[in-house]
Amino acid sequence: MLASIIASGLAIGAVYALIGIVYNTMFSASRVMSFTAGQVGMLGGVLGSLFILRLGLPTIVGFVLTLVVAAAVGVITEVIAVRPVLSKLDQHLYVLSTLALALMIQQVTAIEWSTEPQPFPRLLGIGNGDPLDEKFWLPVVACAVVIIGLEFLYRHTLVGRAFLAIAEDNFAARALGLPERNLRMASFAMAGMIGGIAGFSSGELLLAFFANGAMLNFYGFVPVALGGLGNNRGAIIGGLALGLFQQAANFVFGGVFASVAVFIVFIVALLAAPQGLFGTTTARRV
Amino acid sequence: MPLTRRRFAAGTAGTFSLAASGLARPAIAQSGPILIGWMGALTGPLAAPSIGFERGTKWVVEQINSTGGIKGRQIEIVARDTQGDPTKAVNATQELIARQKVHAIWGPPNSGESLATTPIMARAKMPNLHPCVVNSLIDPEKYPNAFRLAPSNVQWDDAVRNYCLNVLKIKEVAIFGDSTGYGTSAVKDSVAGFTKDNAKIVYNGVIDPNQSDVTPDLLRMRDAGAKVLVCWSVTTGLNSRILNARAAIGWDVPIVGHPALGTGEVGKLVDKPANWANVYMVGYRSCSFGPDGRLPARSQEFVDRVKGKIELGDTVLWWVTVAIDAIDLIGKSVAATGSTESDAFIGYLNAVNRYPGLFGDYSFSPQQHNGFPTEEVVMSAANSQRDGAYALAPGYA
Numbered sequence: 001m002l003a004s005i006i007a008s009g010l011a012i013g014a015v016y017a018l019i020g021i022v023y024n025t026m027f028s029a030s031r032v033m034s035f036t037a038g039q040v041g042m043l044g045g046v047l048g049s050l051f052i053l054r055l056g057l058p059t060i061v062g063f064v065l066t067l068v069v070a071a072a073v074g075v076i077t078e079v080i081a082v083r084p085v086l087s088k089l090d091q092h093l094y095v096l097s098t099l100a101l102a103l104m105i106q107q108v109t110a111i112e113w114s115t116e117p118q119p120f121p122r123l124l125g126i127g128n129g130d131p132l133d134e135k136f137w138l139p140v141v142a143c144a145v146v147i148i149g150l151e152f153l154y155r156h157t158l159v160g161r162a163f164l165a166i167a168e169d170n171f172a173a174r175a176l177g178l179p180e181r182n183l184r185m186a187s188f189a190m191a192g193m194i195g196g197i198a199g200f201s202s203g204e205l206l207l208a209f210f211a212n213g214a215m216l217n218f219y220g221f222v223p224v225a226l227g228g229l230g231n232n233r234g235a236i237i238g239g240l241a242l243g244l245f246q247q248a249a250n251f252v253f254g255g256v257f258a259s260v261a262v263f264i265v266f267i268v269a270l271l272a273a274p275q276g277l278f279g280t281t282t283a284r285r286v
Numbered sequence: 287m288p289l290t291r292r293r294f295a296a297g298t299a300g301t302f303s304l305a306a307s308g309l310a311r312p313a314i315a316q317s318g319p320i321l322i323g324w325m326g327a328l329t330g331p332l333a334a335p336s337i338g339f340e341r342g343t344k345w346v347v348e349q350i351n352s353t354g355g356i357k358g359r360q361i362e363i364v365a366r367d368t369q370g371d372p373t374k375a376v377n378a379t380q381e382l383i384a385r386q387k388v389h390a391i392w393g394p395p396n397s398g399e400s401l402a403t404t405p406i407m408a409r410a411k412m413p414n415l416h417p418c419v420v421n422s423l424i425d426p427e428k429y430p431n432a433f434r435l436a437p438s439n440v441q442w443d444d445a446v447r448n449y450c451l452n453v454l455k456i457k458e459v460a461i462f463g464d465s466t467g468y469g470t471s472a473v474k475d476s477v478a479g480f481t482k483d484n485a486k487i488v489y490n491g492v493i494d495p496n497q498s499d500v501t502p503d504l505l506r507m508r509d510a511g512a513k514v515l516v517c518w519s520v521t522t523g524l525n526s527r528i529l530n531a532r533a534a535i536g537w538d539v540p541i542v543g544h545p546a547l548g549t550g551e552v553g554k555l556v557d558k559p560a561n562w563a564n565v566y567m568v569g570y571r572s573c574s575f576g577p578d579g580r581l582p583a584r585s586q587e588f589v590d591r592v593k594g595k596i597e598l599g600d601t602v603l604w605w606v607t608v609a610i611d612a613i614d615l616i617g618k619s620v621a622a623t624g625s626t627e628s629d630a631f632i633g634y635l636n637a638v639n640r641y642p643g644l645f646g647d648y649s650f651s652p653q654q655h656n657g658f659p660t661e662e663v664v665m666s667a668a669n670s671q672r673d674g675a676y677a678l679a680p681g682y683a
Binding site: 001004005008011012116117118119128129130133202205206207209211212215247248250251254256258259 | 465491492493494496497498499501502503505506509522523526530531533534535551554555557
């Protein structure tokens with residue numbers, strides 16, 4: 001019983017954490033909270049199922065194509081929903097533009113794919129539904145690979161440092177000659193790929209279902225708020241904690257009450273640390 | 287000729303008195319086509335049942351009209367696509383009544399839509415036949431015009447309870463549903479029914495239909511001592527997760543419940559075909575294969591007759607047959623009374639006793655507008671669909 005709760009809690013927590021990283025990556029590059037974060041996660045599952053099950057492509061080809069399309073969706077988000085409103089960040093128009101794009105992605109998926117959950121292929125064939133089944137540990141492995149990859153990118157590569165530079169101060173970065181717009185587009189492409197990895201790795205758990213987008217948008221935001229906006233490590237810890245707590249609450253309280261329990265804890269945590277558990281308060285000139 | 291106030295008043299009075307005399311309209315209405323409004327979710331995510339209803343509706347109208355119609359009058363279907371949206375259903379209802387001036391309405395088949403349209407039809411005294419399951423849709427005092435051709439939720443619940451307690455002879459029951467409005471109310475009704483019959487309800491609750499892993503919920507049911515699970519969920523994702531999680535924890539407990547347990551979509555989502563075994567859904571005798579692999583005589587004859595004419599492989603047989611029965615009943619009413627007036631329809635339907643339809647033997651009375659007999663609601667093996675019908679669950683004679 002405990003093994004089952006831990007396995008499913010870590011798995012779904014890792015997916016929430018990855019969506020949290022998508023939020024953070026998009027935010028760092030643009031200062032925009034994009035509501036397409038959950039939708040690219042949903043697309044990861046749908047596209048994986050489309051390429052591998054429906055079109056019969058090999059798993060690795062399906063995975064690569066999923067990442068390519070997810071990256072394209074990230075770029076489209078930047079071009080259509082973010083760039084036009086960047087000059088009016090203080091009016092929060094991005095809420096409307098990214099939400100509208102997210103709804104469009106969801107509706108097109110529902111119409112063109114299916115309104116019912118569709119099966120996702122077994123990727124490795126390991127496990128039999130038990131706590132060691134691949135559907136539970138694949139999202140955790142994907143999460144670990146992504147966080148290691150991001151750490152390497154940000155700490156040991158020039159491009160990664162350029163990403164950090166525009167995240168820190170995009171005016172100064174531009175003044176130093178960094179191609180801010182291209183870096184922002186690259187950030188959104190990378191965010192799309194991370195969302196694609198989240199959806200693909202959790203396809204066996206969440207199935208290829210158009211409504212996953214809204215759910216991931218919602219629960220993926222919790223680790224961002226818990227861990228502190230822009231803090232990937234905080235998102236990882238917040239996501240895993242959320243997943244574990246949610247599954248434990250499912251067992252103890254049952255479905256609907258579990259959601260209530262999750263949000264009570266969330267609200268209490270934010271009351272205790274409004275900047276997030278791992279966030280830092282910043283000074284603002286008044 | 288100038289329009290004066292006096293001429294206008296006289297003209298208006300004349301028009302009203304002519305309309306009130308009832309002379310002009312019947313002379314036209316009783317000789318023209320029989321107009322039947324049919325509305326359903328013909329497109330959109332809720333379209334699957336209505337596509338089945340539509341096939342039956344079209345087929346039976348062709349049959350009747352090709353043999354001369356009803357007393358020489360052809361049946362004309364005025365179809366409207368509601369897309370499962372109650373607002374569109376309300377608009378369609380008003381248009382069918384006020385503009386199209388239909389004589390009776392078949393549908394809508396979705397309970398959410400019907401909840402919105404039933405009071406409107408009642409105000410217009412529009413004869414209405416529908417297959418919706420929500421209990422409150424039938425009330426002969428409030429809605430004397432509305433007649434149900436399918437079982438109500440209560441009848442489904444009775445069948446599930448009867449199967450658990452009297453056929454499987456199990457009293458330790460876990461009852462759960464999805465956290466939609468339907469799931470929540472169905473669980474509540476089911477708990478009340480099992481409590482009344484002195485069953486031991488060891489667990490009851492609702493589950494978020496998007497919950498990715500339901501193993502904790504199943505473990506709670508198992509730890510509580512459940513020997514049978516009663517499932518009231520229309521969500522294929524949740525239903526398949528329940529079946530997969532049951533297999534993963536090695537618990538071969540029977541699952542009994544909503545017809546959605548037997549949809550092909552669930553079959554696509556189970557990890558192994560074996561996970562779908564020992565699952566029993568609400569079904570109907572007329573649409574159930576017996577041990578010999580054949581349907582009851584009336585249904586088998588119909589299926590043989592429509593082979594190649596109505597596609598049954600991708601739909602549910604009762605959706606097709608209940609539509610045929612609905613149109614047939616309206617036709618029989620006109621044949622018997624010679625009238626398409628509302629009172630004639632309602633009077634005829636109130637006197638129907640054991641009408642041998644394809645889906646069931648219907649009986650109505652002025653006090654009872656639930657026409658489908660409870661004894662024809664049975665349980666079917668969820669994994670046995672063939673030509674839109676299912677095999678009877680074990681234990682039935």
